[in-house]
Amino acid sequence: xxxxxxxxxxxxxxxxxxxxxxxxxxxxxxxxxxxxxxxxxxxxxxxxxxxxxxxxxxxxxxxxxxxxxxxxxxxxxxxxxxxxxxxxxxxxxxxxxxxxxxxxxxxxxxxxxxxxxxxxxxxxxxxxxxxxxxxxxxxxxxxxxxxxxxxxxxxxxxxxxxxxxxxxxxxxxxxxxxxxxxxxxxxxxxxxxxxxxxxxxxxxxxxxxxxxxxxxxxxxxxxxxxxxxxxxxxxxxxxxxxxxxxxxxxxxxxxxxxxxxxxxxxxxxxxxxxxxxxxxxxxxxxxxxx
Numbered sequence: 001x002x003x004x005x006x007x008x009x010x011x012x013x014x015x016x017x018x019x020x021x022x023x024x025x026x027x028x029x030x031x032x033x034x035x036x037x038x039x040x041x042x043x044x045x046x047x048x049x050x051x052x053x054x055x056x057x058x059x060x061x062x063x064x065x066x067x068x069x070x071x072x073x074x075x076x077x078x079x080x081x082x083x084x085x086x087x088x089x090x091x092x093x094x095x096x097x098x099x100x101x102x103x104x105x106x107x108x109x110x111x112x113x114x115x116x117x118x119x120x121x122x123x124x125x126x127x128x129x130x131x132x133x134x135x136x137x138x139x140x141x142x143x144x145x146x147x148x149x150x151x152x153x154x155x156x157x158x159x160x161x162x163x164x165x166x167x168x169x170x171x172x173x174x175x176x177x178x179x180x181x182x183x184x185x186x187x188x189x190x191x192x193x194x195x196x197x198x199x200x201x202x203x204x205x206x207x208x209x210x211x212x213x214x215x216x217x218x219x220x221x222x223x224x225x226x227x228x229x230x231x232x233x234x235x236x237x238x239x240x241x242x243x244x245x246x247x248x249x250x251x252x253x254x255x256x257x258x259x260x261x262x263x264x265x266x267x268x269x270x271x272x273x274x275x276x277x278x279x280x281x282x283x284x285x286x287x288x289x290x
Contacts (some may be wrong), residue, residue: 001084002084002085003084005080005081005083005084006080006081006084008080009076009077009078009079009080009081010077010081011077012073012074012076012077012080013073013074013077013078013140015033015073016033016069016070016073016074016077017074017140018032019032019033019034019070020070020144020147023035023066023151023210024147024150024151024154027206027207027208027209033066033069033070033073034066034210035209035210037062037065037066037069038058038059038062038063038066038210038213039213041058041061041062041065041213042058042059042062042213044058045057045058046284056215056217058213058214058215059210059211059213059214059215060214062210062213063151063152063155063210066210067148070144070148071115071141071144074115074137074140074141074144075108075111075112075115076108076111078111078114078115078133078137079104079107079108079110079111080107081133082107082110082111082125082130083102083104083107085127085130086098086101086102086106086107087099087101087102089125089126089127089130090110090123090124090125090126090127090130091123091124091125091126092122092123093122093123096122096123101123106123109121109123110123110124110125111137114134114137114138114141115137115138115140115141115144116141117138117141117142117145154207154208155208155210155211155214158204158207158208158211159211159214159216161197161200161201161204162201162204162211162216162223163216163221163222163223164197165194165197165198165200165201165223165226166216166220166221166222166223166225166226166227167220167221168194168197169194169223169226169227169229169230170219170220170221170226170229172190172194172229172233173226173229177190177233177236178236179236179237179239179240182233182236182237182240182245182249183237183240183241183242183245184242184245185242185244187237187240187242187245187248188242188244188245188247188248189248191233191234191237191245191248191249191251191252192248192251192252194230194233194252195248195251195252195254195255196255198230198252198255198256198258198259199255199258201223201259202255202258202259202262205259205262205263205266206262206266209266209267212263212266212267215285215286216285222285222286224281224282224284224285224286225282225285225286227256227259227278227281227282228278228279228282230252230256231253231256231274231275231278233252234249234250234252234253234256235249237249237252238250238253256274256278257274259278260273260274260277260278260281261277263277263278263281264277264280267281267284268280268281268284
């Protein structure tokens with residue numbers, strides 16, 4: 001029984017650390033705890049009547065839920081490692097009766113105090129291997145806290161880049177960029193710049209897929225509602241006569257194709273064309289399909 005609990009606890013810790021690794025340092029499209037939580041909250045927000053307001057909370061609440069599940073999973077895993085060896089392998093402070101403080105709750109208490117790097121409390125490991133295991137849990141707790149901070153510092157700049165691109169496209173839309181205006185060296189430079197920004201957003205969706213589940217708010221800051229203009233921009237530029245504009249328009253088209261491929265493979269799963277994927281992206285984030 002003791003070894004069974006220890007194996008379950010160790011497996012739980014490994015599962016959480018694997019999810020942290022794949023979320024922060026090796027993002028994949030194969031699910032994981034963080035992706036499941038974020039996806040579930042996003043879908044729930046879309047079902048609510050006040051969808052736009054609820055969708056705005058889906059991303060932040062999803063991150064808080066994932067943080068909590070990571071911390072709870074690590075604490076529970078280590079508690080399962082400790083519990084079978086209580087009270088014999090632990091020392092107790094004066095005033096505590098060991099036989100009365102060897103429950104699963106006590107094991108969880110020891111684990112929470114350790115993973116929070118608060119130091120050893122009134123119950124401390126005494127056996128040699130447990131004295132090595134407890135500092136290891138503290139190191140994992142510190143690494144988990146660092147991982148959470150780095151995740152926040154990664155996701156929010158990605159959101160800023162996405163919203164900056166949306167705002168720029170909104171500004172271009174309002175200035176009525178025509179084929180004649182694009183048929184110049186400045187037009188080619190503009191297309192190259194937009195293509196580069198689209199590529200950055202594509203990388204952000206790959207590196208921080210959880211950023212997809214953040215609602216962008218008003219239309220001028222929503223890439224989902226402005227991305228169709230980028231496609232129209234490339235289409236108008238393709239009709240320009242200057243030699244340097246054609247390759248720039250083709251580069252923007254290719255960047256949009258790559259963005260649509262990433263969105264479809266990781267989030268939408270429509271298996272459609274670039275236009276249909278971008279329309280599905282707009283619909284999923286509250287925009288109107290073109």
